[in-house]
Amino acid sequence: MTVYECPECRIQSPVSALTWCCPKCRGPWDLAFTSAPVPLASLGSRVNSLWRYAEALPSLPYGPEVSLGEGRTPLVRLATSATAPDTGSNTGSDPGTGSVAAKLDFLMPTLSFKDRGAVMLAAHARALGPRTVLADSSGNAGTAIAAYGARAGLDCVVYVPEGTSPKKLEQIRAHGARIVEVPGDREATARAAREAAGEPGVFYASHVYNPYFLHGTKTYVYELWEELGGRLPETIVVPVGNGTLLLGAALAVEELYGHGLIGTRPALVAVQAEAVSPLAEAFHAGAEDLTEPAAARPTLAEGIAIPAPPRARQILRAVRATGGTFLTVTEEQIRSAQKDLARRGLFVEATGVACWAAVSAAPPRPGLTVVPLCGAGAKTGLAP
Structure with missing residues (x-):
């Protein structure tokens, strides 16, 4: 039976309850849920939303009725040079060594x-x-x-x-x-x-x-796995504030690996704005958790400006478990990345360009790297 479970205290609660946190430590819940393998070969005939991965999702009686066709966003290859053209479209082929692709997750019903x-x-x-x-x-x-x-x-x-x-x-x-x-x-x-x-x-x-929520965001990685013909990129880069996309990605990676559907785990690389980067600082200091909240300084990447994320310990553990790391980006890098993507035909809000800013500034990683473009630029406009 699916139940809420505290990852620290191991206290459980029925999912039918409105209790939103662990009554002992006041921390967030995990879900005691076991997924089944998703059959890759059968996906072509399934519904065109995240519900196509039904074996991996907790049973929800109203899921199909509530769906707005979310998910199944394109994977588009990006050139790493600011002057080079885009090199492809949403294809399952390997774009090559040291290449970068963007998953256009701003193409959703509510544009994020x-x-x-x-x-x-x-x-x-x-x-x-x-x-x-x-x-x-x-x-x-x-x-x-x-x-x-x-x-x-x-x-x-x-x-x-x-x-x-x-x-x-x-x-x-x-x-x-x-x-x-x-x-x-x-x-x-x-x-x-x-x-x-x-x-x-x-x-x-x-x-x-x-x-x-995390079991919804994990479908991001299931889509990558399907799009790439049953494998994952060597590196998955995600913006991290409260860590909901990263932790969803970590869930999917462990499920796919545990079911024998991938042979190796990709590195999870987390990106924060330099202005508010408590997790990056803790990671590079070798800490297992945050000792104190970060200063709440202004940043263009407002969606990831979280001084004290409640799931900090889980986020740090997930990145380390895959051999990943944390990167930070400056405000000027965010501005430049937003303009650069716009010149490539992709208008993305400032928070959503943080990963492209980080990857553009960092040394190339081997194999395929995928970054998410998380929110549409129409929501906020061009960064000042």
Whole structure:
């Protein structure tokens, strides 16, 4: 039976409960769930959404009804030279040694990769029938929860920090969700949301605390595996704030490896903005966890500016387990990367270009490297 489980205390709770965190340590839940092997040969005839990987997903009765066709985003090869042309399109062939490909995860119903996890949370919430669904976000996760909550017929409220992009606020309101703007930074918003999440009848659709979200984001890697004909790239680079895409990727890698569907694990490389990089600092210091929050300094990559991610220990462990590392990028590198991608035909928001900025500045890694382009530039505009 699928249950919530605390990765630190090993306390369990039924997934039918509205308890959003471990009652002992107040940390986020994992999901005690065992996937089955996904048969690669049968995927061609399956539904064109993340639900095609049904064997790998927790059973959710309302999944297909809540789906908006999320997932199955293109994998496009990128040239590493700023002046070289794009070298291909979404193809399963190996682009070659030292090459880079981008997965266009901004081509989603709400224009960000957060749809992968939001559809799982909405399907689960619909089964529970709460009075209200509550989320907190710097914008993209809140938009995704609002959209899929509307699809599921749920009442939603989204907590956001003051100064959130007006375009993202417009998206959230358009889906019928109520917005609570919280004075202060992203951490202040999370604290306010967690306090409200304890009220009766509230389902906390947290992309950080609820593990159903991670089981949605892991489909990013299942798609890479399918696209590349049953293998994975040598390196998977992901932006990390709260680590939801990285931890989903780590889940998928372990499942595929455990089922014998890949022979080796790719390196997971995490990218943070230099301005707010607590995990990168902890990793390079050899620490297993954060000792104190980072200073909340301004950065263009607002979506990954998380001073104290609740899953820090898990993120650091996951990167080390694959022989990966942490990279950081400056504000000028983010600006340059956004303009560079736009000149290649890809307009991506500042947070979403962090991985391309890091890969462009770092020495080439052997084999194929894949970076995600996570959010559309239309959400925020060009970085100043």
